[in-house]
Amino acid sequence: MRCAHAVDWVRAAEGELMARLPEGTLMQRAAAGLAACCVELLVGGRQGRVRGSRVLVLVGSGDNGGDALYAAARLARRGARVRAALLAPPERTHAGGLAALLAAGGRTTDDPAEAASADLVLDGIVGIGGRGPLREAALPWVDAAQAGEALVVAVDLPSGVDPETGAVPGRAVQADVTVTFGTHKPGLLVDPGASHAGVVRLVDIGLPVAPEAGDHVVEALQHADVAALLPEPEAESDKYRRGVVGIAAGSARYPGAAVLAVGSALRGGCGAVRYVGAAGADVVRAHPEALVGDGGPADAGRVQAWVVGPGLSQDTDAERAVTEALAAEVPVLVDADGLRLLARRGSAPANALLTPHAGEAVALLAGVGVTATREEVEGERLRYARMLARAYGCTVLLKGSTTVVTGPEGPARVNPTGTAQLATAGSGDVLAGLAGALLAAGLAPRDAGSVAAYLHGLAGRISSGGAPTCATAITAALPEAWRSVIAGDTDDGIPPFR
Ligand SMILES: NC(=O)C1=CN([C@@H]2O[C@H](COP(=O)(O)OP(=O)(O)OC[C@H]3O[C@@H](n4cnc5c(N)ncnc54)[C@H](O)[C@@H]3O)[C@@H](O)[C@H]2O)[C@@H](O)CC1
Ligand SMILES: Nc1ncnc2c1ncn2[C@@H]1O[C@H](COP(=O)(O)OP(=O)(O)O)[C@@H](O)[C@H]1O
Numbered sequence: 001m002r003c004a005h006a007v008d009w010v011r012a013a014e015g016e017l018m019a020r021l022p023e024g025t026l027m028q029r030a031a032a033g034l035a036a037c038c039v040e041l042l043v044g045g046r047q048g049r050v051r052g053s054r055v056l057v058l059v060g061s062g063d064n065g066g067d068a069l070y071a072a073a074r075l076a077r078r079g080a081r082v083r084a085a086l087l088a089p090p091e092r093t094h095a096g097g098l099a100a101l102l103a104a105g106g107r108t109t110d111d112p113a114e115a116a117s118a119d120l121v122l123d124g125i126v127g128i129g130g131r132g133p134l135r136e137a138a139l140p141w142v143d144a145a146q147a148g149e150a151l152v153v154a155v156d157l158p159s160g161v162d163p164e165t166g167a168v169p170g171r172a173v174q175a176d177v178t179v180t181f182g183t184h185k186p187g188l189l190v191d192p193g194a195s196h197a198g199v200v201r202l203v204d205i206g207l208p209v210a211p212e213a214g215d216h217v218v219e220a221l222q223h224a225d226v227a228a229l230l231p232e233p234e235a236e237s238d239k240y241r242r243g244v245v246g247i248a249a250g251s252a253r254y255p256g257a258a259v260l261a262v263g264s265a266l267r268g269g270c271g272a273v274r275y276v277g278a279a280g281a282d283v284v285r286a287h288p289e290a291l292v293g294d295g296g297p298a299d300a301g302r303v304q305a306w307v308v309g310p311g312l313s314q315d316t317d318a319e320r321a322v323t324e325a326l327a328a329e330v331p332v333l334v335d336a337d338g339l340r341l342l343a344r345r346g347s348a349p350a351n352a353l354l355t356p357h358a359g360e361a362v363a364l365l366a367g368v369g370v371t372a373t374r375e376e377v378e379g380e381r382l383r384y385a386r387m388l389a390r391a392y393g394c395t396v397l398l399k400g401s402t403t404v405v406t407g408p409e410g411p412a413r414v415n416p417t418g419t420a421q422l423a424t425a426g427s428g429d430v431l432a433g434l435a436g437a438l439l440a441a442g443l444a445p446r447d448a449g450s451v452a453a454y455l456h457g458l459a460g461r462i463s464s465g466g467a468p469t470c471a472t473a474i475t476a477a478l479p480e481a482w483r484s485v486i487a488g489d490t491d492d493g494i495p496p497f498r
């Protein structure tokens, strides 16, 4: 599991550690890890070696600049031609770091063309002390670096990304690689910040970051975590013991949503799928395995979880389906039209899992008296997902470029497997059916939501392979996604393409 800690926690933990170590130790650990990563990139890059390669360091006024300068000094000692652009006045530039660089043969520069011709640019403008967008002085350098061929390596965080939220309020560095120290920062794992970070490498500087300590605020599952949560049939299993999910979805106008949600639920690890609603004939034609009823959730017989909402419309039958599913006293996943109806109530049962996209989140927020725009929700996903979880008193899965799953308390889970190829009609219905099946199989709402998002993202990647995909193809790829998780196909959890 990847964990991210809040900035205050990082500063306090660093303070405690520094009090026990000789001065400068932590910064040297950070710089050594950063330099080692740069060596690897230069050796693997167009120069093929460190000696003679051109490195430009962008240096801000804080310790982030200090890290960058000490790392650059290490590269200069190995023969790199290093230039440093000092963006802050000399008296606010890290003195020890600058002295080390100059002693190692590095020089300062005022010429942004150095950024255009560099092999590697180190962004040491700001780290966890950064607030707001890149400032004016940095722009010519960053523009030149991004337009050139250089690999851009962000030190701790890409400058311009909010460390706590991942918000990008204006211009920010777009990194190829981010080398972060001690622990991940929330802004590295949540879009839009995550999209600016490139590949994230973590350098251990000795902070006590074990997940069991429970000090982190954000976590991202990896293959092994998901594998441990997947339901598995046992020798004595039968279809009822594996769990039955009920799906109240689809309408005369949108029968496809029902077909898709049932299709993914059938591949989601429970024992049976019951369907109720207006699309029964379409469902049974597409999925002869489904148990189809023609009443509402209250008439459907026993299930261990409900999914209500995809393609349901908002008429009186839909309202009845939502009311009955919420009253069933089993975990209930509410999606799509179900969310619009739920917004009118302004609350949900504690074992509910709400799965809004940003537009539906806006409607849910309005239901509890909060005005926000879609863009605001997308700009600060963690904050709004948490706000919804607290207001409705249940678990919320906020869909989008970084899907966030959170309850009212505890760390938020962010999904690392997403891909923009998932933004295709019906893909949310696939997610709902899958998460519903996992709920019925006994996973807690937070686990069901985050495991479903993880598998859904992987299935999107598998079915896409870089080309456009569709909801039916995502469903068809779910078994392969499941198998790849069990097999531990990547130890990384973040596949190489977004
Ligand atoms: N505290 C420690 O022991 C360690 C800190 N480390 C490094 O130190 C960093 C934190 O250092 P600082 O607390 O000095 O903070 P930063 O270096 O992140 O920057 C803070 C300074 O930047 C200025 N600033 C804020 N927003 C800005 C913006 N948008 N544009 C330009 N300037 C801006 C502020 O005036 C402030 O002085 C970490 O990110 C990490 O890189 C590492 O060396 C590990 C050890
Ligand atoms: N840019 C994106 N990057 C990653 N995933 C995305 C992106 N846009 C949408 N998704 C995912 O695609 C799915 C779309 O669901 P939804 O918006 O409900 O669509 P629909 O209602 O058509 O099924 C969600 O799982 C969402 O997280």
Ligand SMILES: [K+]
Pocket (backbone or CB within 6 Å): 064, 123, 124, 125, 126, 127, 154, 155, 156, 157, 158, 159
């Ligand atoms: K930085």
